[in-house]
Amino acid sequence: xxxxxxxxxxxxxxxxxxxxxxxxxxxxAVQAGMNPLTVGLMSYFVYAGSAQLIAxxxxxxxxxxxxxxxxxxxxxxxxxxxxxxxTPFLRGWSKPLQxxxxxxxxxxxxAANLGRFCAGGVNRGETLGLNIFAHAGWVCGxxxxxxxxxxxxxxxxxxxxxxxxxxxxxxxxxxxHIPRRVLALCVAAALSLAFAVLGxxxxxxxxATLLAATLAAFWPMDGSAGRQEKxxxxxxxxxxxxxxxxxxxxxRADNA
Numbered sequence: 001x002x003x004x005x006x007x008x009x010x011x012x013x014x015x016x017x018x019x020x021x022x023x024x025x026x027x028x029a030v031q032a033g034m035n036p037l038t039v040g041l042m043s044y045f046v047y048a049g050s051a052q053l054i055a056x057x058x059x060x061x062x063x064x065x066x067x068x069x070x071x072x073x074x075x076x077x078x079x080x081x082x083x084x085x086x087t088p089f090l091r092g093w094s095k096p097l098q099x100x101x102x103x104x105x106x107x108x109x110x111a112a113n114l115g116r117f118c119a120g121g122v123n124r125g126e127t128l129g130l131n132i133f134a135h136a137g138w139v140c141g142x143x144x145x146x147x148x149x150x151x152x153x154x155x156x157x158x159x160x161x162x163x164x165x166x167x168x169x170x171x172x173x174x175x176x177h178i179p180r181r182v183l184a185l186c187v188a189a190a191l192s193l194a195f196a197v198l199g200x201x202x203x204x205x206x207x208a209t210l211l212a213a214t215l216a217a218f219w220p221m222d223g224s225a226g227r228q229e230k231x232x233x234x235x236x237x238x239x240x241x242x243x244x245x246x247x248x249x250x251x252r253a254d255n256a
Contacts, residue, residue, distance in 0.1 A: 003129065010129075011134045023144055030145075047138060081213070195207055
């Protein structure tokens with residue numbers, strides 16, 4: 001239980017970003033024709049900020065269900081890359097736990113969990129606590145926005161639309177001491193903008209991430225930062241085996 005509550009503390013920075021963005025989504029969703037109950041259910045089951053904001057806008061524009069589903073699916077394809085990056089850390093988890101983790105994985109929880117996994121290992125209680133409380137914060141923000149829509153109206157003068165980019169910037173800062181990650185960040189940002197200008201605004205993030213990650217993967221790891229990254233990768237490969245050994249020792253102790 002202590003680990004679970006500690007995960008709640010780790011989730012606080014994410015929740016502070018989720019509340020205003022979720023609030024903005026709730027306002028926009030009601031203006032697009034949704035009611036507070038639908039907003040809450042969508043925030044719980046979809047749980048994808050950019051996809052929900054896009055869906056609300058498409059709904060307001062009169063786009064059909066099939067168009068909304070295809071568009072949001074393309075927007076969320078980046079989750080394939082994020083889940084692949086976290087696979088080495090979660091090999092020791094059961095399939096139901098892996099499925100629940102995947103259900104609650106967002107850009108923000110991915111970044112927060114990746115940093116924790118690389119720095120101090122995988123603590124299930126902390127991880128589940130972080131994910132669950134962040135999820136609850138997003139749902140609460142959306143429902144609050146839907147309920148107080150009439151009191152807000154336009155969310156842009158309040159600056160709520162910058163809360164999500166600001167949170168992403170904060171989540172990136174701990175990775176700036178490793179040159180390869182800075183390289184991947186800069187290349188991905190430049191390529192994403194270039195692809196968007198060329199009209200590939202549905203695929204720009206996915207393509208830019210793939211190309212930048214491929215370049216960074218083949219970039220030589222020199223110096224102390226490179227050694228640190230190698231150590232983190234080696235620890236990630238060893239953790240599933242270490243967790244299995246710990247469970248085996250715990251089982252023998254219980255049988256004794």
